[in-house]
Amino acid sequence: MLGFSQSVVAAATLLLAKSSLAHPTPSRYNGTSQAQAEAQVEYWNGGCTVHPLGGAQDDGPALLIAFEKCRSNSIINLPGPLYTVEKVLNSTLFNTTINLDGIIQYTGENVTLQGDGGIDGSGQVWWNAYATLKTQGGSGVAGGSSRIFARPIPLAVARGKHITVDGISITNSPFWHSIIFESSYVTFKNIYMKSLSSNESAQAANTDGWDTYRSDHIVIRDSVVINGDDCVSFKPNTTFTEVTNMYCDGSHGISVGSLGQYYGVSDIVSDIYIKNITMLNAEHGARIKVFPGHNDTSSVSGGGTGYVRNITWEDFDCENCDKPIFVTGCYNYDSNTQWCQDHPSTLDISDINFINFTGYASGAYKVGNHTVGSIRCSGECEDVTAKNIDLKWGPPGVNQTAGNYICTNVATLDQLDFPCQEVSYSQVDNGGSNLNGGKR
Numbered sequence: 001m002l003g004f005s006q007s008v009v010a011a012a013t014l015l016l017a018k019s020s021l022a023h024p025t026p027s028r029y030n031g032t033s034q035a036q037a038e039a040q041v042e043y044w045n046g047g048c049t050v051h052p053l054g055g056a057q058d059d060g061p062a063l064l065i066a067f068e069k070c071r072s073n074s075i076i077n078l079p080g081p082l083y084t085v086e087k088v089l090n091s092t093l094f095n096t097t098i099n100l101d102g103i104i105q106y107t108g109e110n111v112t113l114q115g116d117g118g119i120d121g122s123g124q125v126w127w128n129a130y131a132t133l134k135t136q137g138g139s140g141v142a143g144g145s146s147r148i149f150a151r152p153i154p155l156a157v158a159r160g161k162h163i164t165v166d167g168i169s170i171t172n173s174p175f176w177h178s179i180i181f182e183s184s185y186v187t188f189k190n191i192y193m194k195s196l197s198s199n200e201s202a203q204a205a206n207t208d209g210w211d212t213y214r215s216d217h218i219v220i221r222d223s224v225v226i227n228g229d230d231c232v233s234f235k236p237n238t239t240f241t242e243v244t245n246m247y248c249d250g251s252h253g254i255s256v257g258s259l260g261q262y263y264g265v266s267d268i269v270s271d272i273y274i275k276n277i278t279m280l281n282a283e284h285g286a287r288i289k290v291f292p293g294h295n296d297t298s299s300v301s302g303g304g305t306g307y308v309r310n311i312t313w314e315d316f317d318c319e320n321c322d323k324p325i326f327v328t329g330c331y332n333y334d335s336n337t338q339w340c341q342d343h344p345s346t347l348d349i350s351d352i353n354f355i356n357f358t359g360y361a362s363g364a365y366k367v368g369n370h371t372v373g374s375i376r377c378s379g380e381c382e383d384v385t386a387k388n389i390d391l392k393w394g395p396p397g398v399n400q401t402a403g404n405y406i407c408t409n410v411a412t413l414d415q416l417d418f419p420c421q422e423v424s425y426s427q428v429d430n431g432g433s434n435l436n437g438g439k440r
């Protein structure tokens with residue numbers, strides 16, 4: 001997880017076709033000339049084909065020419081094998097199908113990106129650099145929000161409408177794999193994402209699968225995400241979204257938030273349906289994170305308004321998850337239980353549903369006793385329901401036990417089909433990230 005910055009700008013890294021086995025190191029942009037770029041683009045009746053330069057030279061200018069010349073009612077073929085892109089691909093396309101291996105950032109309407117190739121983000125060089133640079137104050141967030149170090153997002157759908165992305169892979173992502181931003185009717189399906197570091201002292205960081213922001217009517221389905229941060233994360237103003245048939249390994253779960261960070265700003269996440277999820281080796285499973293209230297009108301750590309409403313996780317198999325079910329209304333104040341008690345969240349949480357959960361907690365989460373579910377609201381949470389929940393604590397074997405649940409300020413304990421022990425903030429810490437060296 002990394003906080004969302006409103007100035008996120010996506011940049012392109014590398015675009016690979018299926019036949020490429022390379023895992024290249026980004027070269028320096030060495031100024032592909034306009035003439036060179038124009039020669040790469042072939043025009044035919046109804047479309048454009050872009051031939052890569054090869055030799056790690058920048059194909060970005062040629063792709064931009066094709067996106068401009070064939071920007072509407074056309075087909076853009078990218079036969080590969082390897083496109084090297086070292087600049088932001090910022091294009092607006094209409095009624096266009098891009099065949100093969102992707103575009104890094106595009107906006108527009110009625111665009112389909114399909115194929116069986118993918119984008120390789122050369123993440124390792126970015127993670128290595130981040131491991132060093134973060135100690136110098138670079139948060140390494142996307143685009144321009146870090147002054148000294150900004151990591152690209154390989155594929156952004158920004159201000160798009162009716163966009164379909166089908167069948168591609170995104171691997172070795174420097175930062176989030178994908179963002180859907182100020183867009184409507186966006187479908188991602190049959191996507192494969194994998195970003196794991198081979199350098200123990202430079203873990204892959206902030207490699208969320210998808211983040212969604214100010215967007216609605218999103219479908220993410222039939223996809224695999226192998227990473228080390230959120231599998232899918234719903235950031236402010238995400239509505240009418242479905243995430244189904246997902247296989248997530250190593251992630252931080254499918255998360256709402258964080259929300260309510262900025263005083264007086266209204267954040268809304270509503271009407272989200274998440275179904276048929278296999279969640280393996282994860283930090284969280286189903287998660288909501290909301291900041292508490294704040295008494296300072298310039299606060300950037302709580303005091304936001306808005307709501308989280310009508311969120312359902314169903315058929316959720318969490319195997320070896322630290323915290324299978326986890327709701328906090330006091331995000332980021334893990335060790336300040338007094339603050340949580342004194343500053344109830346000003347963002348409403350209601351109609352939250354957990355249906356048909358299986359699997360087990362890793363045992364790494366030590367708050368409470370054998371806790372597999374923690375629903376803790378600083379303000380009151382309304383209409384929380386749980387049905388058919390069968391979560392164990394500890395890995396299968398001699399010591400596995402039934403899982404326990406803790407609740408704070410949940411109005412509808414009778415709608416939970418497990419006994420939820422009511423605890424106040426001062427009884428146990430609120431469990432923001434108290435992992436105490438677990439087994440996962």
Ligand SMILES: *[C@@H]1O[C@H](CO)[C@@H](O)[C@H](O)[C@H]1NC(C)=O
Nearest residue numbers: 027028029030055056057058
């Ligand atoms: C720069 O471009 C030349 C051809 O113009 C190419 O041979 C060379 O490999 C490129 N160098 C890099 C580092 O991309």
Ligand SMILES: *[C@@H]1O[C@H](CO)[C@@H](O)[C@H](O)[C@H]1NC(C)=O
Nearest residue numbers: 009010011088089090091092
């Ligand atoms: C993308 O293009 C739009 C419209 O031309 C422009 O407003 C925006 O600043 C561009 N973004 C980037 C990252 O170049």
Ligand SMILES: *[C@@H]1O[C@H](CO)[C@@H](O)[C@H](O)[C@H]1NC(C)=O
Nearest residue numbers: 071072073093094095096110
């Ligand atoms: C896209 O296609 C629709 C109908 O298929 C048409 O009405 C519309 O004008 C097209 N858009 C552009 C920019 O050509």
Ligand SMILES: *[C@@H]1O[C@H](CO)[C@@H](O)[C@H](O)[C@H]1NC(C)=O
Nearest residue numbers: 072093094095108109110162
């Ligand atoms: C997108 O497609 C729809 C349905 O065919 C059409 O109504 C709309 O005009 C298209 N949008 C653009 C910008 O071409």
Ligand SMILES: *[C@@H]1O[C@H](CO)[C@@H](O)[C@H](O)[C@H]1NC(C)=O
Nearest residue numbers: 127128129131132199201202
């Ligand atoms: C691993 O990352 C560290 C920290 O950036 C770096 O110093 C080291 O060179 C990297 N190791 C390899 C094998 O790339």
Ligand SMILES: *[C@@H]1O[C@H](CO)[C@@H](O)[C@H](O)[C@H]1NC(C)=O
Nearest residue numbers: 222244245246247276277278
């Ligand atoms: C659930 O998702 C998995 C992929 O993770 C898929 O293989 C399976 O068919 C889905 N089940 C249903 C009932 O759709």
Ligand SMILES: *[C@@H]1O[C@H](CO)[C@@H](O)[C@H](O)[C@H]1NC(C)=O
Nearest residue numbers: 214236237265266267268306
């Ligand atoms: C979310 O939507 C609400 C209602 O339209 C709006 O007031 C608020 O400013 C939006 N928040 C963000 C972060 O865009």
Ligand SMILES: *[C@@H]1O[C@H](CO)[C@@H](O)[C@H](O)[C@H]1NC(C)=O
Nearest residue numbers: 240241242270271272273310
């Ligand atoms: C809850 O959200 C789901 C998924 O978007 C939607 O289908 C359903 O109509 C919503 N329910 C209500 C009561 O709004």
Ligand SMILES: *[C@@H]1O[C@H](CO)[C@@H](O)[C@H](O)[C@H]1NC(C)=O
Nearest residue numbers: 294295296297338339342343
């Ligand atoms: C907010 O409350 C804290 C105690 O909870 C207090 O120390 C602080 O001065 C208050 N700040 C303002 C701006 O009122």
Ligand SMILES: *[C@@H]1O[C@H](CO)[C@@H](O)[C@H](O)[C@H]1NC(C)=O
Nearest residue numbers: 315316317355356357358388
């Ligand atoms: C619960 O999930 C299992 C396995 O995914 C499925 O077979 C079963 O139909 C589900 N039960 C309910 C009540 O949804």
Ligand SMILES: *[C@@H]1O[C@H](CO)[C@@H](O)[C@H](O)[C@H]1NC(C)=O
Nearest residue numbers: 368369370393401402403404
């Ligand atoms: C913890 O919970 C287990 C059941 O999951 C129970 O057997 C044990 O007695 C509890 N221990 C404490 C200290 O409450």
Ligand SMILES: *[C@@H]1O[C@H](CO)[C@@H](O)[C@H](O)[C@H]1NC(C)=O
Nearest residue numbers: 394395396397398399400439
């Ligand atoms: C089970 O618990 C006992 C007592 O705490 C411990 O000694 C043993 O190592 C545990 N077994 C496993 C397989 O974790």
